[in-house]
Ligand SMILES: Nc1ncnc2c1ncn2[C@@H]1O[C@H](COP(=O)(O)OP(=O)(O)O)[C@@H](O)[C@H]1O
């Protein structure tokens with residue numbers, strides 16, 4: 060009988076205390092890691108929020124009070140048209156009228172036109188949210204000293220109008236409509252390509268291919284690695300294949316559309332589709348793997364073919380997982396910037412994308428362009444656009460979680 | 471053509487060996503399974519009982535490395551012949567698994583699905599009722615046919631799986647430790663049910679429970695690992711009362727009396 064010696068009495072107490080101490084130290088280390096993580100993430104978010112709201116100092120080229128007796132927003136359509144006629148040069152007026160007849164413009168559109176073309180608001184300086192909240196007096200002093208005659212107004216750069224107006228060269232009138240629509244088109248095309256192809260490939264790999272064979276293993280490894288390839292590489296691929304090689308198809312020339320080149324929504328969408336394809340495949344494989352073998356055996360046991368087993372049992376039960384994975388892939392696609400720049404997103408467009416064969420811009424591109432402008436008002440709308448992007452991402456992720464909870468099965 | 475007397479057995483193996491890759495899991499089995507009787511396969515774990523059972527309806531095909539040597543004859547036809555479709559084999563030889571595995575669907579659909587994919591053309595309601603009655607489950611579930619099969623108890627689920635198998639009208643029903651996940655009362659119900667079923671079906675059951683084999687089966691095949699090759703084979707096959715009262719092989723005697731190992 061070997062003798063086992065364990066600590067006794069006093070020694071034991073010290074030993075136990077030491078173990079607790081070690082545990083406590085580690086607990087503190089983990090907690091600090093968590094705090095650092097939360098802190099950096101909140102700092103990021105606060106920084107963006109800080110930029111998207113706050114005081115604006117601006118001035119008018121023409122004072123609204125001098126051009127009309129009534130406040131501008133109380134004028135009706137006819138009065139606004141008259142105002143435009145009176146204050147714009149004949150050429151400028153006719154040009155606008157040719158773009159869209161004045162009579163067919165709504166009161167809101169005409170009002171914006173008056174502000175933009177006659178009043179000509181000019182932003183002098185923008186102030187971030189936290190300064191605006193806590194140092195109002197200092198801001199007022201600074202404005203009255205540096206910009207005499209300027210007006211000061213608290214402004215939320217993120218607003219319903221911001222969402223619904225297209226791009227503009229003046230930050231005060233710019234919105235993200237075109238970019239949001241572009242992003243939605245892109246993600247739509249990407250997922251329309253990646254979902255069927257990805258799920259098909261996943262079903263083949265999981266249910267048909269011999270997983271132990273050399274070829275399967277090579278393919279599997281490659282898919283896993285492709286998921287980690289930097290996105291700009293996909294951009295180059297998209298440029299070479301979709302924009303250049305497939306130009307007749309992606310520009311729509313094949314379908315009789317002549318006014319575009321290959322740098323269309325379709326090219327960009329397909330590039331994004333390939334970019335998220337490995338993700339979709341891997342997620343779908345995981346979802347299919349999670350369907351227990353006992354269910355497959357049950358189906359085969361009553362004389363089902365492989366196809367019947369897959370179609371009636373494996374896929375329906377893997378569907379929630381597949382959908383969740385696809386939505387996460389969509390979130391990835393919606394935030395990607397580099398491949399879009401390579402494929403050739405447009406820098407300035409104001410028309411809504413109408414078909415897959417139109418030029419496009421997307422939210423991250425728009426944000427990238429605005430952040431690279433020096434004026435502080437562009438920084439502010441960039442912050443607002445980032446909030447829109449974050450909102451879209453949150454919505455997608457929340458949908459993924461809802462789907463998962465709703466359809467999750469217990470075995 | 472095979473001689474006519476082959477068909478006196480429900481199923482017959484000839485020099486059957488089953489491999490997983492290089493590994494020979496089951497060696498040289500020669501069994502003649504009687505029609506409309508219950509045959510039990512017993513033996514220590516890992517001796518290849520499940521492997522042998524799954525060979526009977528080609529469920530081993532799903533292990534890519536598995537292959538067989540020798541023959542399994544069903545009505546004189548080799549189940550592993552080139553012209554044989556394993557899907558058809560599984561329709562004729564149904565299987566009940568160790569852990570109840572109903573489909574995550576309604577009770578009704580659990581039975582209807584197998585029938586439908588096999589081209590059943592008759593009245594579905596009737597088939598569902600008949601199968602559930604045959605599996606002694608009808609009275610318990612007749613009011614909740616549209617409810618999920620997962621709401622049933624383990625024993626009920628297993629009887630549902632039996633009903634699902636009956637519904638496709640197999641000739642033989644294979645059961646791999648069908649009661650090992652169930653409590654004693656549910657086990658008893660399954661055993662009673664087997665006695666009912668053998669009027670119409672040939673049943674082959676794998677069990678690790680000696681009493682169960684002795685209670686329910688007419689014939690018993692005793693399997694054992696061969697010491698050197700780690701490969702299992704049938705060392706004795708006889709009427710159950712013979713196996714349990716006067717076995718010829720010393721190893722069988724040790725095993726059934728609990729002196730094994
Ligand atoms: N899918 C498989 N692949 C490889 N070897 C297997 C597989 N299934 C079973 N075996 C092996 O075959 C032998 C017999 O297993 P099994 O038939 O499950 O035994 P039992 O049912 O009698 O416990 C064991 O050695 C086991 O490891």
Ligand SMILES: [Mg+2]
Nearest residue numbers: 519520521646
């Ligand atoms: Mg077994």
